[in-house]
Amino acid sequence: MTERARRRIPDATVARLPVYLRSLLEIESDSTTVSSERLAELAGVNAAKVRKDLSYLGSYGTRGVGYDVEYLLFQMSRELGLTQHWPVVIVGIGNLGHALANYGGFGASGFHVVALVDADPTKVGKQVAGSEIRPLTELDEIVRANEIAIGIIATPAIAAQDVADRLVAAGITSILNFAPAVLTVPKGVSMRKVDLAVELQILSFHQQRRGAASQGVALPDGTADGTTSFATVD
C-alpha cells in the first residue's frame, strides 16, 4: 500500500519496454526530451501505444512537451531491473553457446556471463570469451557460489530438460532456452524460449501462402511479444 499497489504492467507492454529503452539510448545524446510520436517512430509502434505503455510506469511525461529522456531512461531501467548486476550462466558451449558467450550486448545492461558449463569432457577446461568451461557436475556449486539467478540453455534438445532441472535445483529462477524443446519448470521459475526453427517456419508459412494465393492476406504489424512485424501482402 505504501508502494501504492503499482498497476500491474501487461506482458505486452513489458515486452516493448526494452525496445523503448534502446530507442531512448540512441537519442540520449541528441535530445533531452522526446515525444510519444518520435519514440513510436523509433520503436516501430504507434504513438498511442507508447503513451499507454509509458503510463503504466507512472506519469513521467509533461503534457505539451514530451518525456524527459534521462528520467525516462532511469525509470525504465529501474523497472526492468537493469540497475542491478545480473550474473548469468550459459550451459552448452556449442556454436550457439560460443556466440552467446562472446556477445557484447550483455554487459551494457547489467548482464554478465560469469560461468560457462558443458557436459562434454573434451570441452571442459577450454577458455571461451575469457572464461573456462566447467563440467556440468559443478553446475550447482557454480550457481550458488556466484548467486546466479539467470541461466541460459544452449544445449541440444535432448539434454535441455535435464539441464533445466539442474538449474532449477541449483536455485535459478529465470531461464532463457535456446534448445528446440518444450521444457517444463516448476511454479516460481520464469522461462522464455527462443527457437530458430520456429521462427523460420513461421516465415515459411507466410511465404508459402503468398506464392499460393494471389489473394491478398493482411497481416498485423506486431504481436504481443513485440518480436514480430509484418507488412501486408498483396
Next chain:
Amino acid sequence: MTERARRRIPDATVARLPVYLRSLLEIESDSTTVSSERLAELAGVNAAKVRKDLSYLGSYGTRGVGYDVEYLLFQMSRELGLTQHWPVVIVGIGNLGHALANYGGFGASGFHVVALVDADPTKVGKQVAGSEIRPLTELDEIVRANEIAIGIIATPAIAAQDVADRLVAAGITSILNFAPAVLTVPKGVSMRKVDLAVELQILSFHQQRRGAASQGVALPDGTADGTTSFATVD
C-alpha cells in the same frame, strides 16, 4: 470456392504449429495416432487450444480416437510450406552468423543455407560451414541466382537497416532479423525479429519484481507467440 476459401489461420496458431510439428515428429515412431490431450502435453499447451488450432487446418481428427500422426504431419508440413526447398542467405558472419551457418536444425525442414555474406573484406573468401563468404556487394546477384526468398540478418545493429534494404531490393520477401535494431521494410515483406537482449530484459523484469514484492504476481503461461512460458510466482 473450390479451395473452400480456407479459413484464415490466426497468427497465434501459426506460431504454435511448428511446436506441434516437432512434438509429432518425436512420437512418430511410437504411435500412429495421438489425442489432443497427449499432443497438448508434449507441446506444453492445453488440449482445447490444440483442438482449436488443428481445426483451422481442417477436420483431420477422428472423434473418439484422435488424430492420425502421419496424416497430421503431412498436412501440417504442407501448410507451413515445409514440403518445399527454401534457400536461405545469412548476412553478417560474426559469432552469431557463424553459429547459424553451422546450425543443423535447418536442413530437416527444407531450409538450406546456400550463401554467406559479409561486408568485412578480411572475412570474404573464408570458408564457413562448407560455404565461402561472399562480399556484400554481390548480395543482389547471389539472391537472384539462387532464387532466395528468405534472408537472415546477423550483423551489428548499425548495419542492419542497410542490409535489410539490400535484401528487399534483391527481391527477398522474408527476413529474420537477429540484429538489435528496429527495421522497417516495405509492405509485402514479412519480417520477424529475435532479440537476445530483449528476452533477457524481460526475464530481468520478472526476476526483479519477484525480489521486490513478497506479494505474489501471477504470470500467464504463454504469449501469442508461443515463445514464452511462465510459471506463477509466489
Next chain:
DNA sequence: CAGTGCTTGTGAACTTGTGCACTCACCCGT
C-alpha cells in the same frame, strides 16, 4: 444393431491487447 465410452469440433463467454479520439495540463510568447 443398439448401447457405451471416448475424443473431436465448435459456439459462446471471457480475457487481453489495440487504436481512436478527446480532455486537460503545461509551456511559451506576448
Next chain:
DNA sequence: ACGGGTGAGTGCACAAGTTCACAAGCACTG
C-alpha cells in the same frame, strides 16, 4: 498575466486470443 498550441493521459469500442463446456461422431462390445 493570460491565452493558444502542443502533446500526455485515458475512457471506450473493437479485435484477437483463450478457455469452457457440450453436442456430435466414431469405434468397439455384446
